[in-house]
Amino acid sequence: xxxxxxxxxxxxxxxxxxxxxxxxxxxxxxxxxxxxxxxxxxxxxxxxxxxxxxxxxxxxxxxxxxxxxxxxxxxxxxxxxxxxxxxxxxxxxxxxxxxxxxxxxxxxxxxxxxxxxxxxxxxxxxxxxxxxxxx
Numbered sequence: 001x002x003x004x005x006x007x008x009x010x011x012x013x014x015x016x017x018x019x020x021x022x023x024x025x026x027x028x029x030x031x032x033x034x035x036x037x038x039x040x041x042x043x044x045x046x047x048x049x050x051x052x053x054x055x056x057x058x059x060x061x062x063x064x065x066x067x068x069x070x071x072x073x074x075x076x077x078x079x080x081x082x083x084x085x086x087x088x089x090x091x092x093x094x095x096x097x098x099x100x101x102x103x104x105x106x107x108x109x110x111x112x113x114x115x116x117x118x119x120x121x122x123x124x125x126x127x128x129x130x131x132x133x134x135x
Contacts, residue, residue, distance in 0.1 A: 027104060030081060031111035035119050041066075041074045046083060046101065046109050053087065053100035075099060083108055 034043045044062050048054060056071070063071055078084045083105035089096045101109065 027107035027111050028115075030083070030104075031108045031115050034108070035112050035115050041070060042078055043112065045071075045074055045078060045099075046105060046112070049084060049099060049101045049105070050109060053098040055096060055098050059099070078105075 034040055034046070037043070041062060045059060048059060048062060056075075059071060059075075060068070075084070075086070078099075079086060082102055084099050085102050087098045087100065089098070
């Protein structure tokens with residue numbers, strides 16, 4: 001049985017193979033979607049996770065004036081998309097959760113860095129064309 005996620009347009013898993021089936025260009029689609037959304041908290045979380053895992057409270061400054069719920073939703077979406085993993089250390093009290101990039105998450109961050117300048121150039125071109133068309 002295949003599970004298809006229509007929000008990102010990929011096959012997520014299958015019963016026969018055990019592991020997830022992911023199309024080869026999935027990281028490009030995810031990266032473009034994240035770059036295209038200005039001020040997206042998910043993009044900032046991914047960048048913050050480069051290099052080492054972070055705990056929830058270490059990611060809270062990314063919220064600015066937004067509610068904690070926004071961070072929880074963003075982390076849940078990133079986990080659902082397979083970009084981050086949540087590690088739990090139950091040896092400590094209270095239980096500590098740390099978030100880290102998955103291999104797919106690393107690919108997406110690298111693709112975002114490649115796509116961003118191109119996206120910004122295209123956006124600037126479109127804005128320039130729009131202002132001249134109205135003149």
